[in-house]
Amino acid sequence: MTDSSLSTESAGLDLLLGDSDPAAAAGHTEHPPRMGFFTDTSVCIGCKACEVACKEWNEVPEDGLNWTGNSQDNTGGLSGSTWRHVAFVEQRVPASGHEPNFQRDDDDFRWLMSSDVCKHCTHAACLDVCPTGAIFRTEFGTVVVQADVCNGCGYCVPACPYGVLDKRPEDGRVFKCTLFYDRLQVGQEPACAKACPTDSTQFGELEQLRERAAGRVEQLHEAGVGEARLYGHDPGDGVGGDGAFFLLLDEPEVYGLPPDPVVTTRDLASMSRRVGIAAGALLAAGVVSVLGADR
């Protein structure tokens, strides 16, 4: 299905695709500016202070005291009990000499690090498919799961194109990054961004962050780091742009990010059409099988 067919297909899908102002689209008539994260992985040092700050403030349970054996990664990926995940990628490629990250001096080696988090999509499939209304859009344009409403149906888990949401098995419900909704409401900065010692994770108004990120890419390109690129910053992408976006030094899949994420509910209209056809076929088969049979 193409984008153009979508806009004409169903007015109901405006809910999914209409607006670059998700808070207003969700009914927050007067609302603060959209807030988000910009993660500049070129200055990430892999200290995991963001992971710790997230866990401490949000009282996220322990997610296993183990090493994955994959470089310095010990949480593997985002889950119900891991709302921040620092990825470590070791590459045998010539470092550019302007490489801001740690590197060995004598070898063709570079180390990529990136703190992953919920992307707080403009068009959030998890929110669309949640049958209890537990997942909602805040006035800051972020996406939050209400633990006291969630019934653990798990529909949001495969709906997320980034693999962010997951069930906490010992609890039965789904949990994820709240972008510190509680702190935002009282004018506080998210603890992960506050704890970041290199300002790799930056918090602020999304518009300002996008401008700052564009400037940073330009700066890196001028410094000879041609592979620097933004990810999730474009309001024209498959999820309408991310509330939490990134500056990467390699392809997204290297960091465990999908190269071209699309809001999964985009296919609702075509799905419904096919369900309608199948239901019609079933009806016809029922009629024929009864009326065509001997009494």
Next chain:
Amino acid sequence: VSGDAATGDRPNDSYYGQPIINPPVWEEREIAGYLFCGGLAGASSILAAVADGSARPRLADRARLCASAAVTVSFAALIKDLGRPARFVNMLRVFKPTSPMSVGTWILSAYAPLNYLIATAAGVRRSRIGAVLTGVALLSGSALTRFGLFAAGMESARDPRYTVQMHRARADAKVTLDVYPAADRAAVTR
């Protein structure tokens, strides 16, 4: 540089070969069973409706019975697979066309009781079983009332609330009296 340097000691087209999206957290038996039984129920209801319309009462009865059984299994499987089954009703606090699960839950919640009702009514109309069922229903209702009263009595003894609230109300009523000396109480109460 896409990290795929020929010297690389592992392919860099993924993060250590880990999945990017999360697989569904659904149990195979419950969710595949829910879908199958739901379909079975729907198809049976179609057969029942056509059979009714073409004067085939025996087929209609059987199809409705099959639909009732299938929708029961389907419903049970759906609820059992929730992380918090007791919160099934949370899905009835909103109706969201963008959520196939919300739509499915509402269809099931309307369809199942209607199906039971119609199947029972049709069955009652055609057999003595109806009379038997009525008797059984009356007797079990009566019996369950007694069991309920018994359980309520036990619960009221276990929960301090039921003792304290009653005593507190009584004690509060007495305060008015206690502030007067015993000699005057007779006058007050009189």
